[in-house]
Amino acid sequence: MAESRTSAQGGMETSYGFRDVAEGEKQTLVNDVFHKVAKRYDIMNDVMSAGLHRVWKDAMVAALHPRKEASYKVLDVAGGTGDIAFRIVEASDRKAHATVLDINGSMLGVGAERAAKKGLNDNLTFVEANAEELPFESNSFDAYTIAFGIRNVPRIDVALSEAYRVLKRGGRLLVLEFSEVDMPLLDRIYDQWSFKAIPRFGKMITGEAEPYQYLVESIRKFPNQRDFAAMIGKAGFSRVTFTNYTGGIAALHSGWKI
Numbered sequence: 001m002a003e004s005r006t007s008a009q010g011g012m013e014t015s016y017g018f019r020d021v022a023e024g025e026k027q028t029l030v031n032d033v034f035h036k037v038a039k040r041y042d043i044m045n046d047v048m049s050a051g052l053h054r055v056w057k058d059a060m061v062a063a064l065h066p067r068k069e070a071s072y073k074v075l076d077v078a079g080g081t082g083d084i085a086f087r088i089v090e091a092s093d094r095k096a097h098a099t100v101l102d103i104n105g106s107m108l109g110v111g112a113e114r115a116a117k118k119g120l121n122d123n124l125t126f127v128e129a130n131a132e133e134l135p136f137e138s139n140s141f142d143a144y145t146i147a148f149g150i151r152n153v154p155r156i157d158v159a160l161s162e163a164y165r166v167l168k169r170g171g172r173l174l175v176l177e178f179s180e181v182d183m184p185l186l187d188r189i190y191d192q193w194s195f196k197a198i199p200r201f202g203k204m205i206t207g208e209a210e211p212y213q214y215l216v217e218s219i220r221k222f223p224n225q226r227d228f229a230a231m232i233g234k235a236g237f238s239r240v241t242f243t244n245y246t247g248g249i250a251a252l253h254s255g256w257k258i
């Protein structure tokens with residue numbers, strides 16, 4: 001299970017890929033990764049997942065089944081370049097409103113440009129902030145989504161508590177994240193792909209291998225499906241379930257604030 005540890009100096013430590021770092025340092029390193037890759041982030045997602053991230057994101061939004069009402073409000077945390085928010089707005093026939101929150105201005109900048117090109121500005125708000133300290137009143141949103149974001153947050157338990165706080169009663173949490181592969185042959189192929197191919201493609205396309213080394217390592221350090229479901233329950237959510245995608249390469253966790 002993901003947890004923070006106390007370091008020899010008495011501060012709290014967490015994982016940055018396979019390394020242990022101070023909690024404060026992790027966020028700085030993560031921010032550096034996404035500043036470096038922001039402009040090439042979308043193309044790298046297609047290369048790294050062989051296009052599968054689109055299928056998983058579509059499945060997440062289908063599971064959310066957004067209401068086709070202007071009063072329906074979604075908060076997409078670690079929303080980056082907007083993939084989830086765009087899909088939610090489209091699935092609501094451009095009625096719902098999505099707030100895209102991310103700690104990284106470079107990622108949001110790319111997202112805002114894409115939103116303008118798609119003509120989605122009226123349905124979207126971009127907010128630069130930390131998932132651990134949401135700048136919203138309690139009980140404000142009908143849904144909270146986070147895709148491939150939570151493993152980058154230093155204090156996952158704090159982010160989940162914040163998710164619970166800002167959701168309305170009856171609101172839904174959906175977390176899409178890389179997870180533990182549970183198919184014997186697939187796990188070996190996936191290991192080769194992750195540790196050999198992805199950092200090389202990253203270097204070819206973005207000129208940097210290190211951010212992609214972090215990304216694959218951080219996937220392995222993230223809690224498995226059951227442990228993460230337990231963390232969601234601990235944050236107060238009810239009816240916590242998960243669905244594996246592509247043999248567990250990714251998983252969608254769901255919880256409700258009742």
Ligand SMILES: C[S@@+](CC[C@H](N)C(=O)[O-])C[C@H]1O[C@@H](n2cnc3c(N)ncnc32)[C@H](O)[C@@H]1O
Nearest residue numbers: 034078079080102103104107130131147149152
């Ligand atoms: C892998 S990207 C996911 C982007 C998008 N959700 C998607 O699925 O394409 C991870 C995002 O998490 C953001 N992030 C990392 N730490 C964060 C934090 N503490 N609060 C908010 N966003 C954070 C990064 O800036 C980055 O944009």
